[in-house]
Amino acid sequence: xxxxxxxRLRIAAAxxxxxxFIGLPAWPLVEPPxxxxxxxxxxxxxxxxxxxxxxxxxxxFAAYFCSRPYGRQIAVLAVPSGLAVWALRSGSMATLLQAxxxxxxxxxLLAAMRWxxxxxxxxxxxxxxxxxxxxxxxxxxxWNNSPDNLKSGxxxxxxxxxxxxxxxxxxxxxxxxxxxxxxxxxxxxxxxVGQPAKGQIxxxxxxxxGIAAFAVKKLLDADYIWPIISAFPVTxxxxxxxxxxxxxxxxxxxxxxxxxxxxxxxxxxxxxxTFATIGSIAxxxxxxxxxxxxxxxxx
Numbered sequence: 001x002x003x004x005x006x007x008r009l010r011i012a013a014a015x016x017x018x019x020x021f022i023g024l025p026a027w028p029l030v031e032p033p034x035x036x037x038x039x040x041x042x043x044x045x046x047x048x049x050x051x052x053x054x055x056x057x058x059x060x061f062a063a064y065f066c067s068r069p070y071g072r073q074i075a076v077l078a079v080p081s082g083l084a085v086w087a088l089r090s091g092s093m094a095t096l097l098q099a100x101x102x103x104x105x106x107x108x109l110l111a112a113m114r115w116x117x118x119x120x121x122x123x124x125x126x127x128x129x130x131x132x133x134x135x136x137x138x139x140x141x142x143w144n145n146s147p148d149n150l151k152s153g154x155x156x157x158x159x160x161x162x163x164x165x166x167x168x169x170x171x172x173x174x175x176x177x178x179x180x181x182x183x184x185x186x187x188x189x190x191x192x193v194g195q196p197a198k199g200q201i202x203x204x205x206x207x208x209x210g211i212a213a214f215a216v217k218k219l220l221d222a223d224y225i226w227p228i229i230s231a232f233p234v235t236x237x238x239x240x241x242x243x244x245x246x247x248x249x250x251x252x253x254x255x256x257x258x259x260x261x262x263x264x265x266x267x268x269x270x271x272x273x274t275f276a277t278i279g280s281i282a283x284x285x286x287x288x289x290x291x292x293x294x295x296x297x298x299x
Contacts, residue, residue, distance in 0.1 A: 007074075010067035014074045015081035017066055018127075021059035022082025026052060030086055037099070038268040039090040041119040042112055049119075053126045056082075060130025064138070072135055073285070079127025080277040083120065087271040088202075094195035094266065097257035103248045113269060114239035117232040120273035124228070163222035167212040167230035171276070172237065172264060174208035179263035188250050192259040195266050205267065205275035206282070213283030218291065224284035231276035238264035 029048040030039050044052070056079045063078035064071035100109050179201060181194035196204065213227040242248065242265045251261060260266045 007070065010070055010074050011077060013066040014063040014078045017063040017075075018059050018078035018080070018082030019085055021062065022052070022055050022079060023085030026055055026082075027086065027089070032091065034091075034099075036091045036095050038092060038096050039086050039270050040096075040113070041116045041269070044119075052123055056123050056126035057130040057133070060127035061134045062130075064131050064134030068138070071138070072131065075131040075134070076128055076281060077278065078131075079124050080274050080281075083123065083270065083274040084278070087268070087274045088198065090268050090270055092195055092198070092266070093260075093268055094258040101252070101257065103245070103252045106248060106252070107243050107245075110239045110243040114236045114243075116269040117235045117273050120270055121229065121232060124273065124277050159220055159222060160226060163216040163220050163226035164230055164233075166216055166220070167209070167227040167280075168233040168237070170212040170215055171208045171227070171230060172234050174211055175204050175234070175264045175267070176262065178204035178207055179267065180204075181263070181266075184259070186254075189247065189261050192251070192255055192261060193263045193266070195258045195260070196263060201267050201271055202275055204263075205272060206279035209276040209279035210283035210286070213280040214287045217284050217287035224280040227280035227283070228273075228277050231273045234264060234276075235267075235269050235272050238262045241265075 029051060030044055032039055032043060059078045059082060060075055063075035067074035096109070097106060100106050179193075179196045181196040181200065183191050183193050186192045209227050209231070212230065213224050216222040216226060217224070242251075242261055247261055251259065264272075
């Protein structure tokens with residue numbers, strides 16, 4: 001799929017659907033109580049969650065028809081585009097930790113936050129479900145699987161596990177490189193890193209998961225779903241490492257809240273999942289393009 005102007009317009013249309021269905025109208029459902037606080041799934045009630053799931057489903061469904069005949073490939077960008085509006089409006093992790101200055105407060109906070117990517121991944125999955133539902137409607141069947149939706153025998157569970165683990169390791173390593181801010185030597189942790197700027201976080205997560213998706217597609221022929229899901233273990237591992245008693249006590253006692261042992265901890269889970277999704281989809285299609293380009297040139 002070449003990135004021609006008609007394709008770019010369809011991508012813009014799908015993104016606009018996400019913004020109009022989710023990013024703008026649903027902001028009051030997730031808006032944090034404090035103006036500078038980050039968007040936190042723990043503040044979203046059960047009723048609001050149901051509304052978000054319905055909106056995500058509707059956004060994926062509508063984006064499919066806005067981006068036909070490439071709805072299946074493009075419409076999956078609708079929901080993460082809507083979530084990106086919230087991710088950009090969200091406060092930083094440093095702000096949240098400043099409001100929880102003690103080690104015990106941060107341990108309780110991070111114990112809950114390390115599971116938070118699952119919530120946002122479910123919202124993204126609802127959007128993907130809307131795309132699949134729209135595809136079935138467009139093809140005149142709500143129940144029968146199309147050949148495009150069926151995986152061949154080589155896509156084993158082992159392949160999926162390897163793709164997931166590899167994506168998490170690649171993204172974790174790359175984020176440490178790209179999510180740069182002030183880095184100061186520390187006699188116990190080696191280095192501590194300051195809270196990166198929001199633009200730096202967007203760049204770091206997009207590029208890191210784009211690289212991960214590109215790699216697992218080229219090497220394992222794996223779908224972008226595995227790099228997207230790996231946003232959870234990346235956040236879980238970084239947060240679990242940060243909240244270890246020895247590390248946390250040292251940071252609380254010696255460094256302001258704007259410094260972290262790992263730059264991945266400084267990324268709000270919403271930001272991680274949102275830009276991991278967009279980056280993974282982009283990296284996947286970039287790998288597809290460079291895989292088939294030599295074959296086309298050979299002809």
